[in-house]
Amino acid sequence: MRLAEAWRVAADALRANRMRSLLTMLGVIIGVASVVLLVAIGTGTKQTVEQQVEGLGSNLLLVVPGRLDVGSAPAVSPLTLQDVDAVGRVVGDPARVAVTVASGATVRAGNRQDFTTVQGVLETTPTVFARDLGRGRYLTRSDVDTGRRVAVLGDSVARVLFPDREAVGQQVNVAGVRFRVIGVFTPLGQSLGVDRDDEVHIPVTAAQRLYGTQRVDAIAVRAPDRDRIDELGQRIVTELNGRHPGTEFSAVTQEQILGVLGDILGILTGVLAAIAGISLLVGGVGVSNIMLVSVRERTREIGLRKAVGARPRDIGVQFLLEAVLLTSIGGLTGMALGVGGALLVAAVSPIPAAVTWWSLALAFGVSAAVGIIFGVVPAQRAGRLDPVVALRAE
Amino acid sequence: MSPAIEAVDVSRTYQLDGVSVPALRGVSLTVAAGDYVALIGPSGSGKSTLMHLLGGLDRPTGGRLVIGGREVGALSAPELARLRNETIGFVFQAFHLLPRTTAVDNVALPLVYRGVGARQRRERAAAMLGRVGLGHRLDHRPNQLSGGEQQRVAIARALVTDPTVLLADEPTGNLDSTTGAAVLELLERLNAESGVALVMVTHDAEVAARARRRITMRDGIVVADTAQDPLTGSAGSDEPGMGGLGTARAGGLGTARAGGLGTAGASGPGVAGAGGGGS
Numbered sequence A: 001m002r003l004a005e006a007w008r009v010a011a012d013a014l015r016a017n018r019m020r021s022l023l024t025m026l027g028v029i030i031g032v033a034s035v036v037l038l039v040a041i042g043t044g045t046k047q048t049v050e051q052q053v054e055g056l057g058s059n060l061l062l063v064v065p066g067r068l069d070v071g072s073a074p075a076v077s078p079l080t081l082q083d084v085d086a087v088g089r090v091v092g093d094p095a096r097v098a099v100t101v102a103s104g105a106t107v108r109a110g111n112r113q114d115f116t117t118v119q120g121v122l123e124t125t126p127t128v129f130a131r132d133l134g135r136g137r138y139l140t141r142s143d144v145d146t147g148r149r150v151a152v153l154g155d156s157v158a159r160v161l162f163p164d165r166e167a168v169g170q171q172v173n174v175a176g177v178r179f180r181v182i183g184v185f186t187p188l189g190q191s192l193g194v195d196r197d198d199e200v201h202i203p204v205t206a207a208q209r210l211y212g213t214q215r216v217d218a219i220a221v222r223a224p225d226r227d228r229i230d231e232l233g234q235r236i237v238t239e240l241n242g243r244h245p246g247t248e249f250s251a252v253t254q255e256q257i258l259g260v261l262g263d264i265l266g267i268l269t270g271v272l273a274a275i276a277g278i279s280l281l282v283g284g285v286g287v288s289n290i291m292l293v294s295v296r297e298r299t300r301e302i303g304l305r306k307a308v309g310a311r312p313r314d315i316g317v318q319f320l321l322e323a324v325l326l327t328s329i330g331g332l333t334g335m336a337l338g339v340g341g342a343l344l345v346a347a348v349s350p351i352p353a354a355v356t357w358w359s360l361a362l363a364f365g366v367s368a369a370v371g372i373i374f375g376v377v378p379a380q381r382a383g384r385l386d387p388v389v390a391l392r393a394e
Numbered sequence B: 001m002s003p004a005i006e007a008v009d010v011s012r013t014y015q016l017d018g019v020s021v022p023a024l025r026g027v028s029l030t031v032a033a034g035d036y037v038a039l040i041g042p043s044g045s046g047k048s049t050l051m052h053l054l055g056g057l058d059r060p061t062g063g064r065l066v067i068g069g070r071e072v073g074a075l076s077a078p079e080l081a082r083l084r085n086e087t088i089g090f091v092f093q094a095f096h097l098l099p100r101t102t103a104v105d106n107v108a109l110p111l112v113y114r115g116v117g118a119r120q121r122r123e124r125a126a127a128m129l130g131r132v133g134l135g136h137r138l139d140h141r142p143n144q145l146s147g148g149e150q151q152r153v154a155i156a157r158a159l160v161t162d163p164t165v166l167l168a169d170e171p172t173g174n175l176d177s178t179t180g181a182a183v184l185e186l187l188e189r190l191n192a193e194s195g196v197a198l199v200m201v202t203h204d205a206e207v208a209a210r211a212r213r214r215i216t217m218r219d220g221i222v223v224a225d226t227a228q229d230p231l232t233g234s235a236g237s238d239e240p241g242m243g244g245l246g247t248a249r250a251g252g253l254g255t256a257r258a259g260g261l262g263t264a265g266a267s268g269p270g271v272a273g274a275g276g277g278g279s
Helices: A003-016 A018-055 A081-091 A125-129 A141-146 A155-161 A204-211 A226-243 A254-297 A299-307 A312-348 A357-384 A387-392 B047-054 B077-087 B103-112 B118-131 B147-159 B177-194 B205-209 B230-235 B240-266 B269-278
Strands: A060-065 A097-109 A112-121 A133-136 A150-153 A171-174 A177-185 A199-203 A218-222 A249-253 B005-016 B019-031 B036-040 B062-067 B088-091 B165-169 B197-201 B213-218 B221-227
Touching: A003 A018, A003 A312, A018 A254, A018 A312, A018 A357, A060 A226, A081 A097, A081 A204, A081 A218, A081 A226, A097 A125, A097 A155, A097 A204, A112 A155, A112 A204, A125 A218, A141 A204, A150 A155, A150 A171, A155 A177, A171 A199, A199 A204, A218 A226, A226 A249, A249 A254, A254 A299, A254 A312, A254 A357, A299 A312, A299 A387, A299 B077, A312 A357, A312 B077, B005 B047, B019 B047, B019 B062, B019 B221, B036 B047, B036 B205, B047 B062, B047 B165, B047 B197, B077 B088, B088 B147, B103 B118, B103 B147, B118 B147, B147 B165, B147 B177, B165 B177, B177 B197
Parallel strands: A112 A199, A150 A177, B036 B197, B036 B213, B088 B165, B165 B197
Antiparallel strands: A060 A218, A060 A249, A097 A112, A097 A171, A097 A218, A133 A177, A150 A199, A171 A177, B005 B019, B005 B062, B213 B221
């Protein structure tokens, strides 16, 4: 029998049992759609996070207590501003060193208020992190040295507190202490549902007083020489280890952060895909089951076909193609649904979803393979049927 | 002329739960081209098993079976399938048409496995349906056809490949007597026209009486293999017209039988088997 003929016979058989074919396909459709959708979400999340980290620049070093690793708990920071000065000496340029001591706090202006992240920082932050001011000015060295109560607002905070007025020059109340707004950042937008403009920067000295601490959470360094960034990190860590014996420090680069995040998100995507894959497997078992039923139902047809000259292979191929057609149509439908779902998720929710060609190819390949794997046994059974017995079947 | 089918001491034993059950115990016979044979016998006599063997649906467990010049025992399953496709046409009691498939597609089915292209298949199937008087029913599905029409479609399907032997298993068993008679008449006409050997399993004595040769089976062996005078055979028939047809073929029968037996005689056991069956 010619292959084109076999495809036609398989399609006819599916059409003859429309409802059953559809229900059988549904298992594959759901499986493939969820694989495509979940992989798209995993990939989208990974891409967004990576873009964000890459936005920091490849010559950024983050110095934190403890170790940057999957599964290690964040350590309490013993770092102080003296350590920051020491790091500045190691780097050779204090302007390349930034710090943060952050806490959530309620910021008020008049009868409006906003709960936001208040970060104590040095005047170096815009240089180190490449942040742009929309209006007004940023903190100065003297603001930091004197612990002056001035604040630079994120765009969202400015909008909430001063919806119809210019924020710069106004007073805000941060955790009960009055600060003067001297600038507003240019908006960064949202990522992963997090508003990146929801922050307030104040001098680190003012923040330490506000929170009653001498510590800073972390130090960031923009390395002068990108090629020797690892060596610089090592020198900073050595310096800090000397100043705080018994505490471990890490100087991590963007590359390392990407590596760790990539691992985490890769595992996440893998787990999601595996869960979806299970439903695809279940769909495949459904296909196998229906094909066995189909072979039994059409035993007489098989007998007749053999009587008029069908070889075992002709019959086997016919049933195998039927299974493959079933899962392929299911697979294509599932792909369409998965892509549609991913676009919908990306459009209406903060969850990013990026459909990748490899996930589509994989999903289609797997569904066709499911058809072959789960169709082989029923097809072989059909091909091997004894025509005499088959013709006599009820 | 070599016989269409030659069976020499053919046996077929089934294994049921480890017990050997002999269904055929040494059958020898020859079906010549253009033969018209009625195969009769009580149920369990082995005539269905013999039919399956003669049609290449099954292989003997002993003896030698040659269909269309090929030794069945030596053929693989695909080769046997091809042999069926090329030399045998089957007509079943229950028609065995594919449901949801038009008459013309049902008839064309054997050509599908012969690799004939779609257009030529349809042409040949339509022509064959015309020969069985269903030229106006090409695109009807089995459930839109009467029992007699369905069996005609099945006959057309059996003959579309131009086989040398037409095996009919109780072809009139599911039909009322009038329709059955018409179907039988059609089979006889096709046998006469195209020279296809007709081997028919039947319970019906009247049907059996119309054949030119009658093979009677019992307990897995042939107990009688007799040429019957078509004139006598047709004397009992309700339709005198058939007598005429039968008579017309009498000469052809004689030649074919003689040739068939002659060949079998040359190989020895064929004649002995046939003779043994008769004694």
